[in-house]
Amino acid sequence: MAEQARGLLGVHLTGHGVTIQLTEVEAYAGPDDPASHAYTRTARSEIMYGPPGRLYVYRIHGHHCANVVVRGSGPAAAVLLRAGEVVDGVELARARRGAARSTPVPDDRLASGPGNLCRALGITMADLGTDLTDPATPVTLDTCRRGPLPELPVTAGPRVGVRRAADLSWRFFFDGHPTVSGYRRHPRAGG
DNA sequence: CCTCCGATGTGCT
DNA sequence: GCACATCGGAGGC
Numbered sequence: 001m002a003e004q005a006r007g008l009l010g011v012h013l014t015g016h017g018v019t020i021q022l023t024e025v026e027a028y029a030g031p032d033d034p035a036s037h038a039y040t041r042t043a044r045s046e047i048m049y050g051p052p053g054r055l056y057v058y059r060i061h062g063h064h065c066a067n068v069v070v071r072g073s074g075p076a077a078a079v080l081l082r083a084g085e086v087v088d089g090v091e092l093a094r095a096r097r098g099a100a101r102s103t104p105v106p107d108d109r110l111a112s113g114p115g116n117l118c119r120a121l122g123i124t125m126a127d128l129g130t131d132l133t134d135p136a137t138p139v140t141l142d143t144c145r146r147g148p149l150p151e152l153p154v155t156a157g158p159r160v161g162v163r164r165a166a167d168l169s170w171r172f173f174f175d176g177h178p179t180v181s182g183y184r185r186h187p188r189a190g191g
Numbered sequence: 192c193c194t195c196c197g198a199t200g201t202g203c204t
Numbered sequence: 205g206c207a208c209a210t211c212g213g214a215g216g217c
């Protein structure tokens with residue numbers, strides 16, 4: 001499912017009136033990936049065992065994170081949407097990110113990091129289960145209409161902040177792109 | 192019911 | 205680089 005993740009780079013994602021071009025994603029396998037929520041099959045992770053193309057939203061540390069359920073080599077694979085460049089609705093994105101903040105957020109940082117991405121796109125738990133292939137929904141993935149790709153190499157590296165399986169290079173991003181969030185290793189990362 | 196802790200973000204040293 | 209805010213999921217009792 002690394003290939004599914006790579007394939008999302010450069011794709012346009014629209015959320016509640018804001019469109020971004022994805023610049024950074026992370027692949028998560030299913031029950032065999034200890035870093036995935038699908039590692040334990042519960043009510044929360046159940047959506048990843050369903051059909052691909054749906055939105056999996058979860059909360060962590062008071063933030064939202066968004067994933068696309070994909071068809072991987074095994075069941076329950078998903079791709080975490082980590083960063084993107086705003087290509088439409090920048091005013092709305094600024095307003096969402098600027099709320100409850102003293103200094104304005106630079107445009108490059110509006111959708112940088114999974115929590116910030118969701119905030120800029122207005123994605124909340126209410127969007128859980130959205131069919132991203134349906135243009136009528138407030139959150140859509142434009143796999144056909146991908147904009148011009150950044151002239152930057154696609155690089156793979158370890159996933160950010162995961163404790164388990166911390167050395168798998170399943171994070172993909174346009175190397176050097178200003179929207180890409182920095183790498184941080186989990187303090188107690190094992191293998 | 193209670194405890195632990197994380198696929199985070201921000202600010203400060 | 206480090207601390208900490210913050211809150212629901214998951215599992216133990």
